[in-house]
Amino acid sequence: MAVEIRANAIGNVAVRGATDRAEESAIIRAAQRGDPEAFEQLVRSYDQNVLRMALNLLHSLEDARDIYQEAFLRVYRNLPRFRFDCSFSTWLYRIVANLCLDQIRKRKVRKEESAAVSTGSGELDRFQFVAENRADVDPQRQLMSAEVNTRVQEVLDRLTPRERLVFEMRHFQGMRLRAIGEALGVTEEAAKNCLFRATQKMRSALEDFI
Amino acid sequence: MTCRQIQMNLSLYLYGELDFSQEEELEQHLSECALCKHALEREKAWHTALNAEHVDVPLELLSACRSELRSALPSSGVENEKPSSFWGWMGQLGFSPSAWSMRIAVTSFLVLAGFTAGRWIDRNSLPDGFYSDAASEASLFDPSTAHVRDIQPSGDNRVRIVFDQVHEREITGRTDDQGIRRVLIAASKDPADPGIRVDSVQMLNDQNGSDVRDALMYAARHDPNAAVRLKALEGLRRFVDDSATRENVTFVLQHDDNADVRSQAIDVLAPIAGKIELSPELADTLQEIVRSQEDNVYVRMRCMELLREMNVLPDVY
Numbered sequence: 001m002a003v004e005i006r007a008n009a010i011g012n013v014a015v016r017g018a019t020d021r022a023e024e025s026a027i028i029r030a031a032q033r034g035d036p037e038a039f040e041q042l043v044r045s046y047d048q049n050v051l052r053m054a055l056n057l058l059h060s061l062e063d064a065r066d067i068y069q070e071a072f073l074r075v076y077r078n079l080p081r082f083r084f085d086c087s088f089s090t091w092l093y094r095i096v097a098n099l100c101l102d103q104i105r106k107r108k109v110r111k112e113e114s115a116a117v118s119t120g121s122g123e124l125d126r127f128q129f130v131a132e133n134r135a136d137v138d139p140q141r142q143l144m145s146a147e148v149n150t151r152v153q154e155v156l157d158r159l160t161p162r163e164r165l166v167f168e169m170r171h172f173q174g175m176r177l178r179a180i181g182e183a184l185g186v187t188e189e190a191a192k193n194c195l196f197r198a199t200q201k202m203r204s205a206l207e208d209f210i
Numbered sequence: 211m212t213c214r215q216i217q218m219n220l221s222l223y224l225y226g227e228l229d230f231s232q233e234e235e236l237e238q239h240l241s242e243c244a245l246c247k248h249a250l251e252r253e254k255a256w257h258t259a260l261n262a263e264h265v266d267v268p269l270e271l272l273s274a275c276r277s278e279l280r281s282a283l284p285s286s287g288v289e290n291e292k293p294s295s296f297w298g299w300m301g302q303l304g305f306s307p308s309a310w311s312m313r314i315a316v317t318s319f320l321v322l323a324g325f326t327a328g329r330w331i332d333r334n335s336l337p338d339g340f341y342s343d344a345a346s347e348a349s350l351f352d353p354s355t356a357h358v359r360d361i362q363p364s365g366d367n368r369v370r371i372v373f374d375q376v377h378e379r380e381i382t383g384r385t386d387d388q389g390i391r392r393v394l395i396a397a398s399k400d401p402a403d404p405g406i407r408v409d410s411v412q413m414l415n416d417q418n419g420s421d422v423r424d425a426l427m428y429a430a431r432h433d434p435n436a437a438v439r440l441k442a443l444e445g446l447r448r449f450v451d452d453s454a455t456r457e458n459v460t461f462v463l464q465h466d467d468n469a470d471v472r473s474q475a476i477d478v479l480a481p482i483a484g485k486i487e488l489s490p491e492l493a494d495t496l497q498e499i500v501r502s503q504e505d506n507v508y509v510r511m512r513c514m515e516l517l518r519e520m521n522v523l524p525d526v527y
Binding site: 036048065152176206 | 283
């Protein structure tokens, strides 16, 4: 079978997941020595999660973009001083969490949010791209999904910034409460209480759909 | 704990965030209380509903962010060290010496650069007034694909501009060609584009070789996109006699959060019309799945069916 491949000379370079801790340490050390490929690999290992987290928390493409840029620039500037006292992911999420919290507080996002966000090309429903990416296109499921989305959105709006952050990190990013506590500079117990409150609110909002 | 306390803690239980004694107490209670057991099912259901809304970030946004970050970073490494080798220098432009397609692209770029440099030298050897059409040099610059990295005045109203430019290349070849295969394997891990990953995996599906098998196993287990994982499982059918493959597909069957992917995994491990070799390990896995209250009817039915074929009663653990 013949195949045609169009490849970009810059970008689209395959990146192996740096899930293995030892492998990741080696990559971090290489980046600390100034290896740009290693730094790029580090970025690509985490950047989708960072962007998703910022997007979910801030509901603004522009803000998420700013958070992405600022977070990785801070990592870049401070990487030579990273001493492996905690995991790289904890350190990175600490930066991202603080940036998101600052952004939420500074811009009072909670009062301004709506399902529609402004982009360079006009208004865009933040869930439009969700539907487009779906493999299944069952209309009933899409309708249900849109309702769930709206309800999720409403309840997320009612969470405090910290509850929202903890819920995002535990439920969607799969982080352990201990790591979340470390990232947010609070005890594991405090993170647990935040998660507890968030799940109570989420349950009461979603129970009609199940 | 009372029923109310149990029900309040179900999410923490599902997250695995209760301490050991609380978890013991909760499980003990669940085994005796139908009401709380039902509440657990509802708790799982809203977690699942929420998970279903969890999707990839918009690819255009991710791509724009990466591009902006690349532009914002200094051109040398973290500690501003000069690159120590040619490939180190090329690496800053996003090239990797390990990628076969990148080498082709770099070679093409160098040919183009040599040609351009030749023209430049020719022009510089001419009297100043002769090259008044410097705009033709600038015509090489395409703002949609290029990024200016440096601008330096060089006196007498002239300027030196350094820019990176993306060059799109096409290669055509047979899928069993080693080079093509390496490109496809690399593309199957392209984090930016699930569409490219699906196509690459599809192309690899009728190929043999351990490199293909490893790429498919990686995709089946780690790809964030369910469509890619499904395609990869399809391709793994031809490797199912291999123990590493079976181990990976079993892992997918146990841990994938997408019911379609789990259904595909069980069909790969035990084809409906095929000869089935059921190992004790697989039997253990099937029992575990039945025991875990798998919510997908098809997966559950197939597990029970296979256990019956093995003369293992599903309710005997």
